[in-house]
Every structure is written in C-alpha cells, then in structure tokens.
Amino acid sequence: xxxxxxxxxxxxxxxxxxxxxxxxxxxxxxxxxxxxxxxxxxxxxxxxxxxxxxxxxxxxxxxxxxxxxxxxxxxxxxxxxxxxxxxxxxxxxxxxxxxxxxxxxxxxxxxxxxxxxxxxxxxxxxxxxxxxxxxxxxxxxxxxxxxxxxxxxxxxxxxxxxxxxxxxxxxxxxxxxxxxxxxxxxxxxxxxxxxxxxxxxxxxxxxxxxxxxxxxxxxxxxxxxxxx
Numbered sequence: 001x002x003x004x005x006x007x008x009x010x011x012x013x014x015x016x017x018x019x020x021x022x023x024x025x026x027x028x029x030x031x032x033x034x035x036x037x038x039x040x041x042x043x044x045x046x047x048x049x050x051x052x053x054x055x056x057x058x059x060x061x062x063x064x065x066x067x068x069x070x071x072x073x074x075x076x077x078x079x080x081x082x083x084x085x086x087x088x089x090x091x092x093x094x095x096x097x098x099x100x101x102x103x104x105x106x107x108x109x110x111x112x113x114x115x116x117x118x119x120x121x122x123x124x125x126x127x128x129x130x131x132x133x134x135x136x137x138x139x140x141x142x143x144x145x146x147x148x149x150x151x152x153x154x155x156x157x158x159x160x161x162x163x164x165x166x167x168x169x170x171x172x173x174x175x176x177x178x179x180x181x182x183x184x185x186x187x188x189x190x191x192x193x194x195x196x197x198x199x200x201x202x203x204x205x206x207x208x209x210x211x212x213x214x215x216x217x218x219x220x221x222x223x224x225x226x227x228x
Contacts (some may be wrong), residue, residue, distance in 0.1 A: 040086045040213030059195035059204050061111040064188065065134055065142035067099075068109035074206055074226045076108055079115040079192040081200040082126035082149045083156055086213040090201050091150040094216045102223055112146060114188040115200050122156035124185065129161040131181035132172035136165075144168060 059077055080087045102108035114131075116123030126149050134142035148164045149156065158176065165172040175181075192202065196209060203210045203219075206226040210218060 040089060059191065059207065062113065062188065062191065064111050064113050065130075065139045065146075066109055066111050067139065067143050068103040069106040070109060072103075072106055072109040074102070074108045074223055075111060076223075077111045077113060077204040079113050079188070079197045079200060079202045081114075081116050081120055081123045082130070082146075083120035083123040083153060084117065084200045085153070087201045088150055088153045089213040091147075094214070094219065097216045098219055101220075107227060108223060112143075113192060114185045115192045115197060115202070116185065116189070117200060124182075125158055125176065126156055126161060127185045127188075128179055128181050129165065129172055129176050131184055132175035133165050133168065133170050135175065135181075136170040136172065137168070141168060141170065 061075065061077060080090075098108075099110075103110055114127040116127050130142055130145050130149065133145040137144075145165065145168060148168075149161075152160065152164070162173055162176060195204065199211075201211075201213060205219070205222045208222060208226070210222055
C-alpha cells in the first residue's frame, strides 16, 4: 500500500495563517466596538458586569422619577441609558409585563436614574430632556416622555426631543439648551458607579443587583424573593 504525502508550500501556509489572524482581529474589533456582551449589557469599561445577586451599598432613589405606589414593598432602582440598545430591549421585551404584573398592582415601585454612556452621543441630551419634562409635569410626565424616548431610539436628536416634549404640552427648549440638569445626571451616574454599575441597564431590587437585559423570569424570581 502506498502512502501519499500532502505538502503545503510555505507561501500557501503564510497566506492561510494571515487569513486566520485577520479574521480573528475583525471578530475582536466587532465585539469591542459594540461595547456589549452576551448578557445584554452595554458596558462602560473593559470589565464584565457585576454578577446578579450582589448586595449593593449606598444606592437610593435620590430625587428621581418614581413610577408606582410610593408605599410598594419592593423598590427597583434602574440605571439606564436612553440610547443603549440593551436598555431598549428591556423596555420592549420585559418592562411591559413587569409594569402590568408588579408596578400596576402596587407590589413594586420603579425609580429611574440616568447612566448615559459616553459612546452614545444622544444619551446625555435625552437624559437632560427627560429631567426638563419632569420639572414641568412631574413624575407622570417624566414616564410618558421616557416611553417616547425608548420607542423612538432610532431617531433621537435634540430637535426631536424638543418636539416630543411639545407634543406632551411642555416647552423644554431653554432648559435643554442650558443643560440645566447636567449636575443631576452626573450625580446619578456617580451614584451608580459607586454602587457597582459598570454599564446599562442595571437594576437594584431592594438592594440586590441584577445586570443586563434579563428576561422577565429573572425579575420575577428576584421580586418574588423580596416579597416573601
């Protein structure tokens, strides 16, 4: 029986190796520049998000907008970014059921705090615009505007933000142009970072952290444990 020997020329081997290395570099670049990970978490640093179930220190509601019964036994503090796709995913896929089953029934109140990421150019203006609406119309107006921002993530712009506020009956032009609530947003971000937030969305359920665009089942498990 004869044996066949397969040989690869040095030139061909070099080409194959170069191709593989380039492919790996492209994949790595895609992962890096999307600033996200498999948990559905838009990261602010090169580190992984904090694990779920870690007790957070010194995270509170501050004076931010509250949705739900103020006497609800469970408080969810959400740190979010209006331009973050994972935050939009949470809003679309999880928030409606969370609101229907727990917030509207008086079991949970939601506190929304800002954590705009630097690589989302419209995130800070959106956070400022929402605070301006809150000044004019209170928490109910804030959450009505919150819904509009998330439902129109693809068309966020300063002009549109002003127009959407006008549609709700609030003129926020001077408030937004002056960045009146920049310190408020910076304080939210600093508080989130101190509590262990590394990206968005990040939630604290009675002080227990849940990171990323988690499914409704993860919230249900955490809330039911807090209610028990």
